[in-house]
Amino acid sequence: MLFFTITSTFLYLQQGAIVERAFSGTAARTAAFARIDLWVNGLTLATQVLLTGRILTGLGIPGVLALLPMLTLAGFGALWIWPTFGVMALFQVLRRGLHYAVDRPAREILYIPLGPEERYKSKPFIDTFVYRGGDLLGAWAPSALAAVAFPLGLAAVGCSSLWLGSAWALGRRVKEQDPG
Numbered sequence: 184m185l186f187f188t189i190t191s192t193f194l195y196l197q198q199g200a201i202v203e204r205a206f207s208g209t210a211a212r213t214a215a216f217a218r219i220d221l222w223v224n225g226l227t228l229a230t231q232v233l234l235t236g237r238i239l240t241g242l243g244i245p246g247v248l249a250l251l252p253m254l255t256l257a258g259f260g261a262l263w264i265w266p267t268f269g270v271m272a273l274f275q276v277l278r279r280g281l282h283y284a285v286d287r288p289a290r291e292i293l294y295i296p297l298g299p300e301e302r303y304k305s306k307p308f309i310d311t312f313v314y315r316g317g318d319l320l321g322a323w324a325p326s327a328l329a330a331v332a333f334p335l336g337l338a339a340v341g342c343s344s345l346w347l348g349s350a351w352a353l354g355r356r357v358k359e360q361d362p363g
Contacts, residue, residue: 184290184309184310184313184314184317185313185316185317185320186252186317186342186343186345186346186349186350187251187282187286187317187346188313188314188316188317188318188320188321189317189320189321189324189342190255190259190321190339190342190343190346191317191321192317192318192320192321192322192324193259193321193324193325193335193338193339193342194258194259194271194274194275194278194339195321196321196322196325196335197262197266197271197335197336197339198271198275201266201267201268201271202215202216202268202271205267205268206268215268215272218272219272219275219276222272222276222280223275223276223279223280223283225280226276226277226280226281226284227279227280227283227284230280230281230284230285231283231284234284234285235284235285235288238250238285239285239288239289239292243354243358244289244292244293244354244357244358245351245354245355245357245358246354247285247286247289247354248286248289248290248350248351248353248354249347249350249351249354250281250285250286251278251281251282251285251286251350252343252344252346252347252350253347254277254278254281255278255339255343255346256340256343256344256347258274258277258278259274259336259339259340259343260340261274262274262336263334263336263337263339263340293353293357294306296360324338
């Protein structure tokens with residue numbers, strides 16, 4: 184959740200700069216964001232109805248948990264090379280659509296083996312403190328990185344790589360503990 188949130192904030196900041204360069208005027212920018220949201224909602228709905236169960240069954244928890252970090256790593260790599268509205272929009276639609284349709288359900292599955300008390304303590308902590316901490320780190324990091332002349336794109340790729348490794352390790356650990 185921490186790496187997802189940090190990379191979401193990085194992408195949000197890059198999105199703002201790209202949209203500002205690509206569209207003049209508030210109405211054009213708002214329309215661009217609305218089109219992205221429409222495509223995200225369509226992808227989410229279609230994926231949830233037609234594919235989520237198959238993806239979870241086919242890839243298993245380790246594969247599904249690694250799916251969004253892999254996409255994020257590829258997306259930031261593409262944005263680093265081609266910082267255009269089209270690349271950013273495609274990245275946002277795929278990332279957000281898969282987050283809502285596949286990643287979130289997979290993360291919720293991780294809470295199933297926990298008892299009610301463990302779930303009551305861990306889920307709110309992760310969903311609130313870790314999520315907001317990631318927002319804070321993601322918002323402050325660009326200024327800190329700029330102060331030491333470290334490219335935000337490289338930091339995003341590095342963060343995505345750490346997320347991929349931790350997601351895969353967590354997924355493998357869950358798979359090893361599964362009695363069935």
